[in-house]
Structure formats: C-alpha cells, structure tokens
Amino acid sequence: xxxxxxxxxxxxxxxxxxxxxxxxxxxxxxxxxxxxxxxxxxxxxxxxxxxxxxxxxxxxxxxxxxxxxxxxxxxxxxxxxxxxxxxxxxxxxxxxxxxxxxxxxxxxxxxxxxxxxxxxxxxxxxxxxxxxxxxxxxxxxxxxxxxxxxxxxxxxxxxxxxxxxxxxxxxxxxxxxxxxxxxxxxxxxxxxxxxxxxxxxxxxxxxxxxxxxxxxxxxxxxxxxxxxxxxxxxxxxxxxxxxxxxxxxxxxxxxxxxxxxxxxxxxxxxxxxxxxxxxxxxxxxxxxxxxxxxxxxxxxxxxxxxxxxxxxxxxxxxxxxxxxxxxxxxxxxxxxxxxxxxxxxxxxxxxxxxxxxxxxxxxxxxxxxxxxxxxxxxxxxxxxxxxxxxxxxxxxxxxxxxxxxxxxxxxxxxxxxxxxxxxxxxxxxxxxxxxxxxxxxxxxx
Amino acid sequence: xxxxxxxxxxxxxxxxxxxxxxxxxxxxxxxxxxxxxxxxxxxxxxxxxxxxxxxxxxxxxxxxxxxxxxxxxxxxxxxxxxxxxxxxxxxxxxxxxxxxxxxxxxxxxxxxxxxxxxxxxxxxxxxxxxxxxxxxxxxxxxxxxxxxxxxxxxxxxxxxxxxxxxxxxxxxxxxxxxxxxxxxxxxxxxxxxxxxxxxxxxxxxxxxxxxxxxxxxxxxxxxxxxxxxxxxxxxxxxxxxxxxxxxxxxxxxxxxxxxxxxxxxxxxxxxxxxxxxxxxxxxxxxxxxxxxxxxxxxxxxxxxxxxxxxxxxxxxxxxxxxxxxxxxxxxxxxxxxxxxxxxxxxxxxxxxxxxxxxxxxxxxxxxxxxxxxxxxxxxxxxxxxxxxxxxxxxxxxxxxxxxxxxxxxxxxxxxxxxxxxxxxxxxxxxxxxxxxxxxxxxxxx
Numbered sequence: 001x002x003x004x005x006x007x008x009x010x011x012x013x014x015x016x017x018x019x020x021x022x023x024x025x026x027x028x029x030x031x032x033x034x035x036x037x038x039x040x041x042x043x044x045x046x047x048x049x050x051x052x053x054x055x056x057x058x059x060x061x062x063x064x065x066x067x068x069x070x071x072x073x074x075x076x077x078x079x080x081x082x083x084x085x086x087x088x089x090x091x092x093x094x095x096x097x098x099x100x101x102x103x104x105x106x107x108x109x110x111x112x113x114x115x116x117x118x119x120x121x122x123x124x125x126x127x128x129x130x131x132x133x134x135x136x137x138x139x140x141x142x143x144x145x146x147x148x149x150x151x152x153x154x155x156x157x158x159x160x161x162x163x164x165x166x167x168x169x170x171x172x173x174x175x176x177x178x179x180x181x182x183x184x185x186x187x188x189x190x191x192x193x194x195x196x197x198x199x200x201x202x203x204x205x206x207x208x209x210x211x212x213x214x215x216x217x218x219x220x221x222x223x224x225x226x227x228x229x230x231x232x233x234x235x236x237x238x239x240x241x242x243x244x245x246x247x248x249x250x251x252x253x254x255x256x257x258x259x260x261x262x263x264x265x266x267x268x269x270x271x272x273x274x275x276x277x278x279x280x281x282x283x284x285x286x287x288x289x290x291x292x293x294x295x296x297x298x299x300x301x302x303x304x305x306x307x308x309x310x311x312x313x314x315x316x317x318x319x320x321x322x323x324x325x326x327x328x329x330x331x332x333x334x335x336x337x338x339x340x341x342x343x344x345x346x347x348x349x350x351x352x353x354x355x356x357x358x359x360x361x362x363x364x365x366x367x368x369x370x371x372x373x374x375x376x377x378x379x380x381x382x383x384x385x386x387x388x389x390x391x392x393x394x395x396x397x398x399x400x401x402x403x404x405x406x407x408x409x410x411x412x413x414x415x416x417x418x419x420x421x422x423x424x425x426x427x428x429x430x431x432x433x434x435x436x437x438x439x440x441x442x443x444x445x
Numbered sequence: 446x447x448x449x450x451x452x453x454x455x456x457x458x459x460x461x462x463x464x465x466x467x468x469x470x471x472x473x474x475x476x477x478x479x480x481x482x483x484x485x486x487x488x489x490x491x492x493x494x495x496x497x498x499x500x501x502x503x504x505x506x507x508x509x510x511x512x513x514x515x516x517x518x519x520x521x522x523x524x525x526x527x528x529x530x531x532x533x534x535x536x537x538x539x540x541x542x543x544x545x546x547x548x549x550x551x552x553x554x555x556x557x558x559x560x561x562x563x564x565x566x567x568x569x570x571x572x573x574x575x576x577x578x579x580x581x582x583x584x585x586x587x588x589x590x591x592x593x594x595x596x597x598x599x600x601x602x603x604x605x606x607x608x609x610x611x612x613x614x615x616x617x618x619x620x621x622x623x624x625x626x627x628x629x630x631x632x633x634x635x636x637x638x639x640x641x642x643x644x645x646x647x648x649x650x651x652x653x654x655x656x657x658x659x660x661x662x663x664x665x666x667x668x669x670x671x672x673x674x675x676x677x678x679x680x681x682x683x684x685x686x687x688x689x690x691x692x693x694x695x696x697x698x699x700x701x702x703x704x705x706x707x708x709x710x711x712x713x714x715x716x717x718x719x720x721x722x723x724x725x726x727x728x729x730x731x732x733x734x735x736x737x738x739x740x741x742x743x744x745x746x747x748x749x750x751x752x753x754x755x756x757x758x759x760x761x762x763x764x765x766x767x768x769x770x771x772x773x774x775x776x777x778x779x780x781x782x783x784x785x786x787x788x789x790x791x792x793x794x795x796x797x798x799x800x801x802x803x804x805x806x807x808x809x810x811x812x813x814x815x816x817x818x819x820x821x822x823x824x825x826x827x828x829x830x831x832x833x834x835x836x837x838x839x840x841x842x843x844x845x846x847x848x849x850x851x852x853x854x855x856x857x858x859x860x861x862x863x864x865x866x867x868x869x870x871x872x873x874x875x876x877x878x879x880x881x882x883x884x885x886x887x888x889x890x
Contacts, residue, residue: 025645026645027645027647027665029664029665150630153630154630154631157627157630157631158631163626163627163630164609164626164627164668181608181609181626181630182602182608182609185595185598185599185602185608185626186599186602186603200470200471200472202472217689218689218690218693219474220472220474221686221689223609223668223685240668240685240689241666244662244663244666244685244689244692245663247689247692247693248663248692248784251696252780252784254700255699255700255703255776255780256776256777256780258700258703258776259769259772259773259775259776259777259865260769260772260773261773261776261777264777267781267786268777268778268781268786268787268795268798269786269787269791269794269795269798273798273801273802273805274805276777276798276802277802277805277806277809280770280773280802280806281805281806281809281810283769284766284769284770284773284806284810285809285810285813287765287766287769288762288765288766288810288813288814289813289817291761291762291765291766292762292817294761294762294765295757295758295759295760295761295762296758298757298758298760298761299754299755299757299758302754305750305754305757306751306754309744309747309750309751310744312740312743312744312750312757313740313741313743313744314740315740315743315760315761316736316739316740316743316760316764316873316877317733317736317737317739317740319761319764319765320732320733320736320739320764320866320869320870320873321729321732321733321736323768323866323869324704324705324728324729324732324866325725325729327704327705327865327866328704328705328706328725328729330704331700331701331703331704331706332701332704332706332713332721333713335697335700335701336712336713339693339697341712341713341714342713342714346714349714350713350714353713353714353718353721356718357718357721357722357725360718360719360722360726361722361725361726361729364722364726364730365726365729365730365733368730368733368734369733372734372737420704420772420865421765421768421769421772424765424768425765428761428765432761
C-alpha cells in the first residue's frame with residue numbers, strides 16, 4: 001500500500017525519472033497491480049514512462065478493463081509499439097476480451113501476416129489446445145549442426161516465447177523431433193541435429209481439450225508441448241505457464257459447479273451482482289422445485305407424525321447427514337475422475353469401496369445416535385428406528401455418490417454437477433421414505 | 446491395455462531386447478504406469494532392462510509401495526546406482542514415504558556429503574519451501590564471462606535439475622543475481638555475468654509456506670525460484686513442476702475439506718477403507734450432533750404443525766435451498782481467498798455484494814414458490830409465509846457464507862472448513878426458527 005502512495009507522490013511531484021527507476025526494478029505482475037490501483041488519468045503516463053518491453057509485459061498482466069482504457073488512450077503508433085512487443089498468444093487473449101471496435105483497432109495496427117495468424121488462432125474453439133498455443137517457437141532442420149542451431153537461436157530468440165525446447169521440422173513442416181537447449185549445450189558443436197534430436201515426441205492436436213493439455217504437463221513435467229494439425233504439421237507450442245493457468249481455471253470451474261453455480265469468468269468483485277445472481281439462480285430453482293417432492297412424500301406420512309410428533313425432530317439430522325455422506329463420496333469420485341485416478345472401468349471397485357466405508361461410518365453414526373436418543377428420551381424403539389434409518393441413509397448416500405458422477409461421465413456430462421447439492425436433494429427423498437417406512441413399522445403407528 | 450499384454454508376452458518369451466527397444470522410446474511416467482500393472486515378480490527384471498538414467502526417472506514416477514518392493518529387490522550396488530541418478534529433492538520425497546528400515550538402507554548407500562544434505566532437507570517442516578526444494582542448481586560468480594559460464598554449465602549440467610536459470614552468488618554464498626540461459630545465449634561471450642545478471646530477484650525463505658511458493662509461480666510465470674536461508678544465502682531452488690504438484694495438492698485438499706473430509710494423502714484406491722472412514726467420520730459426527738439442535742427447535746413448534754401439518758412439507762425445500770445458497774456464497778469466498786482475489790479487508794465489500802445477490806435470488810425464488818403454492822394449494826397465507834421465510838433464509842445463508850469463512854481466516858483457521866456442510870447446519874437452525882416464527886404469525890396458529 002505504501003508503494004501506491006509513494007508512486008502517487010512521485011507522479012504529483014513530476015519526479016518522472018525517480019519513478020522510472022523504481023518501476024524498472026519491479027516485476028511486470030507487480031507493476032500491473034499498482035497501475036490498477038492509481039487514479040485512471042495517471043495510467044497512460046505511468047505506462048509511457050516504462051521501457052518498451054517492460055511496458056508490453058505489464059500490459060499483458062493488466063485486467064481487461066484497464067487494457068481497454070489504455071488502448072483508447074494510445075495513439076495508433078503507441079498501440080503498434082505495444083503490439084509488436086507482445087507474444088502472439090497474449091495478443092489473442094487480449095483480443096478475446098475486447099469489444100469489437102477495439103478489436104478492429106488492434107487488427108488494423110498489426111502487420112498483415114500477424115493479422116492472418118491471429119485470425120487463424122481465433123478460429124479454434126474456446127477450450128481447444130489451438131486457442132491457447134503460441135506460434136513463436138524456434139524450429140530447426142535435422143541437417144543443421146549444433147553450432148548452426150545456436151546461431152539460429154541467437155538470431156530469433158528475442159521474438160520467441162521459449163528457446164529451451166526447439167522443434168525439428170521437415171520441408172513440409174511436419175514435426176519430426178525435438179531438441180532441448182540442454183542437449184544442445186551438452187553436444188559437440190559439429191553434431192547434427194538429426195542425430196541428437198528426440199524422436200519419440202508427445203504432442204497434441206489443435207482440437208485437443210485444453211484440460212487434457214494441462215494433465216499432460218502435470219504428468220510429464222514438460223516446459224512446452226508441441227501442437228500439430230491433422231496432417232502432423234507443427235502449428236504452435238503451449239508453454240507451462242499457460243498450462244498452469246488452464247489447470248487453475250479448471251479447478252475453479254469445478255469448485256463453482258460443485259456448489260451448484262455456473263463458473264464466473266472474471267474475478268469475484270469484477271463480476272456484477274446481476275451476473276452472480278444469474279450464475280446461481282438456475283440450479284437453486286431446479287433444486288428448490290425438486291425438494292418439493294421430498295415435501296410431498298412427508299405429507300403422505302401426516303398420520304405418522306401426528307401420532308408421534310417427535311419423529312419430525314430427526315428429519316434435519318437424517319437429511320443433513322445423508323447429504324454430507326453423499327457429498328463426501330461424490331467429491332472423492334468427481335476429483336478422482338478429474339485427475340484420472342478413477343476411470344469409468346473402476347465403477348464396481350469404487351462402489352464396493354464406498355459400501356464398505358458406508359458400513360463402518362453408518363454403524364458408528366447409528367451407535368452414537370442410539371446413545372443420544374436413549375439419553376434424551378429413554379425410548380428404545382425410537383432409538384432403533386432412527387438409527388436404522390440413519391444406517392440405510394448413509395449406505396444409499398455413499399452409493400449415489402459413486403453412481404451419479406460416474407453416470408454423468410458415462411453420458412458425457414460434466415461429473416462435477418453431480419456434487420453435493422444434487423446428491424443431497426436425491427438422498428433427502430430416499431432418506432425420508434426409508435425413515436418413515438422404518439419408523440411406522442418399528443413404532444407400530 | 447494392449448501395451449501391458451504385449452509387455453507380458455515379451456517378458457514370458459524372454460524377448461528382452463525387443464522389450465528394451467519399446468521401453469526406451471517411452472516416457473518415464475508411462476513406463477511407471479505399465480510397471481505398476483504387471484505381476485510383481487517381473488518388476489525388478491523390467492527395471493534392470495532399462496538404461497540407468499531412464500530407470501531412475503521411472504523409479505521417481507512409481508508409487509511408494511512399488512518403490513519399496515523394488516528397493517527390497519535391489520542389491521546394495523543397484524540401489525546405489527539408482528540413487529546416484531536421482532535428483533536430491535526426489536530422493537528426499539522417496540525417503541519421506543519409506544519405512545525406517547528402508548530409509549536406513551537408502552542413507553547407508555548415499556555418499557556422506559549427500560547424506561548430510563538429505564538430513565538437512567528432511568529437517569524442514571512438511572509444508573515449507575525447504576522441504577520441496579532441490580539443491581542441484583548452477584551457480585555462477587559475477588566476475589565470470591559468459592563464455593566461462595557456458596563452460597561451467599557444460600561441465601555441471603548433467604547433474605542439475607535445471608540449467609535454464611543460473612544463480613550468481615558471492616563468496617559467502619549470498620544470492621546476488623540471476624541469469625537465464627536465454628540471456629547468456631543472447632549476450633556477447635566476453636560480457637561479464639555481473640553486468641548482465643538480473644539483480645531484482647524474487648526469492649523465498651526456506652520456511653515459506655509451499656502454498657505461497659505455488660502462488661508466486663502462478664503470478665510471475667517463473668520456471669524456477671531460488672530459496673535462501675535467514676542470512677540470505679542460497680540453499681536451493683524450486684522448479685515449476687514441483688510448484689504445479691503443490692498447487693494440485695492444495696486444490697485437492699480444499700476439495701476434500703469443503704466436503705467435510707480430511708484430505709487423503711494417497712490415491713483413492715490406494716487409501717484403505719478404514720482410512721477413508723476415519724477421514725470422514727469426525728465431521729459427520731460433529732454435524733450430526735449439531736443437527737440435533739435444529740430438531741429440538743422443531744419440537745418447540747409441535748403445536749404449530751399439529752394444527753397445520755402441511756407446514757412440515759416445506760421444511761426440506763427451505764433447508765436445502767438455504768444450504769445451497771450458503772454453500773454458493775462460501776465457495777466463492779473460500780476460493781476467492783485461496784487465489785488471493787479476496788482479502789480480509791474486503792469483508793464489508795463482499796458482504797454488501799452477497800446481500801445484493803441475495804435480494805435478487807431470494808425474490809426470484811420467493812416468486813416461484815408463491816406461484817407453486819397457489820397452484821398446488823390455493824392458500825395465500827401459506828404461500829406468503831413460506832415465501833417470506835424463503836427470502837429471509839436466502840439472505841441469512843448468503844451472509845453466513847461470507848462471514849464464516851472470513852471469520853475462520855481471521856482466526857488463522859483454514860477457511861475451507863467453513864464450506865457447504867457446516868454452513869448448511871447453521872443455516873438449517875436459522876431457517877427453521879424464521880420459518881415457524883413467520884408461519885405462526887401469518888397463519889395465526
């Protein structure tokens with residue numbers, strides 16, 4: 001916070017070179033955070049103080065609304081300078097967030113060749129590998145020597161997002177090998193790229209789901225992954241930082257879905273109240289209306305709880321515990337599937353596991369419940385009825401926690417929607433039926 | 446799956462060199478998966494077929510129980526060969542998973558110097574930066590030339606986990622700068638490291654929480670991060686692949702906690718039924734006993750629902766909706782805090798936001814409920830009573846969804862425990878009280 005006040009002081013006193021000295025020592029991500037905090041009128045000024053490359057790096061880190069207002073403040077020449085410094089995947093990211101008039105201005109200020117590539121990348125579906133790749137990589141030929149490769153890297157590295165993995169292509173741009181900078185450094189300068197390159201390459205298709213791309217990075221610890229088109233021609237690469245972003249995004253989406261919400265695309269505070277409400281209301285309505293069914297079932301047993309009003313006191317406990325057991329199981333299964341720890345083929349294995357867990361957990365909860373009821377009401381039939389209902393509810397809840405997410409996956413739906421809220425609603429229904437059936441039998445109502 | 450059958454066929458027909466040819470083209474992570482699927486007696490054989498370096502890479506990727514049985518099968522010489530190939534952070538990871546007798550054998554077979562470093566690293570707390578760092582990095586001096594630096598990298602790179610960021614230290618091992626391989630490649634061979642190194646370095650202390658380390662990687666897109674001791678001396682580095690693992694681990698922990706479970710440390714199927722049950726039962730018991738309170742409150746209103754039995758039919762709907770609204774809000778707040786999007790200082794801002802969302806959502810749900818009750822029962826007072834209770838429940842649930850996680854954070858507890866299950870239990874209590882109070886007033890019971 002003091003940093004912002006310091007910065008404002010320097011701005012107001014026009015100590016531009018002092019400010020510049022401070023800013024150039026900072027990381028782009030930190031400058032972007034500062035810039036978002038200062039009054040809007042100062043933003044273009046601060047931006048113009050920065051050295052060109054740093055300015056571009058900061059620009060990438062800023063929120064879309066700050067980027068937009070900056071673009072409006074830029075002259076065409078300034079805009080061109082910033083765009084020249086950006087990596088292509090970042091330009092595409094920015095374009096995707098901007099309104100049409102800004103997009104037109106951006107495209108107008110990029111050279112025709114870049115514009116064509118941007119338009120290509122924009123065509124890839126939102127969740128595809130193609131949409132997150134960059135086309136700035138170092139490509140080599142197999143008849144080059146290591147020395148020639150270094151020469152090429154030195155000549156082109158400035159514009160490339162990574163130089164630590166180089167890609168070997170043939171005349172038709174087919175990907176035939178990769179060489180890491182480490183291998184190059186450790187090889188004889190006269191060695192041929194074709195002899196030292198790695199030919200067993202893991203790559204993805206442009207249409208591959210970006211979630212799978214993140215999984216590949218997680219599994220193999222890569223720094224970059226090549227992207228090829230249907231003919232096996234290299235079209236781009238994905239770097240580990242973008243894979244990390246995808247991974248975090250997918251996790252946040254799962255968190256939202258598992259709490260019965262549509263995922264938000266922006267930060268919490270940047271998303272409007274109306275948008276938040278819209279993201280939440282659909283599932284609430286569906287679940288509210290579904291819960292009506294449980295209510296209807298209860299009304300069927302009016303005579304039972306008219307005769308024995310205490311029965312109603314156990315409803316919240318049964319329903320909550322059922323919901324909790326179900327959401328424990330479904331969370332385990334949903335996450336297990338998300339990280340490829342559990343597959344559809346493991347259905348019976350997982351179910352058997354949850355049933356055994358349910359037997360232990362159900363017995364323990366039933367025992368504690370029996371003790372509690374005996375202490376509070378000294379009513380053995382009531383204790384038995386509620387404990388038996390509890391035990392059955394736990395078993396059903398854990399089973400549904402396995403069945404529902406795996407069924408969703410089987411139907412090519414996102415398993416994450418089969419989480420706590422939906423499971424709870426279904427378990428409620430079951431537990432009420434079991435409870436009243438058991439209770440009316442045992443208590444002879 | 447065919448791969449496993451192929452592999453078994455080759456093994457049974459003793460076609461060792463064919464098998465070797467196939468395996469050497471594969472990624473270590475994939476070989477490890479294969480090895481875990483084949484019968485145990487073949488594992489040491491397959492392992493011995495692999496070239497030394499690949500064997501070590503596979504070993505790192507295997508599950509701890511496979512590693513343990515392999516270590517038992519190894520001669521001391523074999524064990525030493527594998528350990529020699531491992532990076533130090535991987536050795537430490539393996540040691541942390543092994544029983545004491547295996548640890549002793551591992552330590553016995555490492556050279557004294559490595560053993561000392563391993564013991565140092567093992568002393569760092571489980572969640573600290575020190576526990577996940579590696580000590581294999583390239584260090585340079587500022588009076589070296591770029592050419593000398595390359596010579597040093599070439600001489601030492603084989604043993605180093607990354608050579609893409611080099612660390613410049615002074616005589617007392619203080620970290621004074623970093624140089625990337627990219628900078629080295631783009632600099633004049635005679636340039637001095639001191640002139641081209643970056644001196645504004647982001648680093649962490651050995652005791653820093655590894656969750657913060659992962660956040661730093663996410664924010665700055667680093668490939669490696671230096672770790673220093675209290676005196677600012679460089680002691681190790683953390684690489685991006687380890688940061689990704691930490692990030693995924695922390696997410697899985699949050700998923701588990703938010704579903705009222707203790708996180709499991711192993712995979713779903715590797716964790717025993719008893720262990721799963723133990724991880725789940727505590728919260729279930731706490732929540733079950735807490736739900737008793739809601740039951741007690743309900744019994745207080747026996748006369749009300751004896752006079753108007755239909756009232757009970759609305760309990761599941763109210764309780765479920767309250768729980769869902771609360772868990773939506775708490776998930777947003779918990780995740781917002783986890784990714785540093787929401788801070789404790791934003792409390793009033795977040796609450797105000799949730800209240801406005803609650804007004805919209807509550808009004809919509811109340812309207813739908815009114816319509817439904819009028820259609821089903823043509824009972825306006827009942828419709829008003831339930832809708833008003835619904836509206837109030839939504840507002841309280843959304844408020845608690847903000848208050849509880851932020852209170853937990855304020856008390857230095859993990860906000861993730863204030864998720865759906867706990868919020869639901871608290872909201873249940875509140876909604877029952879509101880419901881019966883409103884209903885008895887409006888319906889004149």
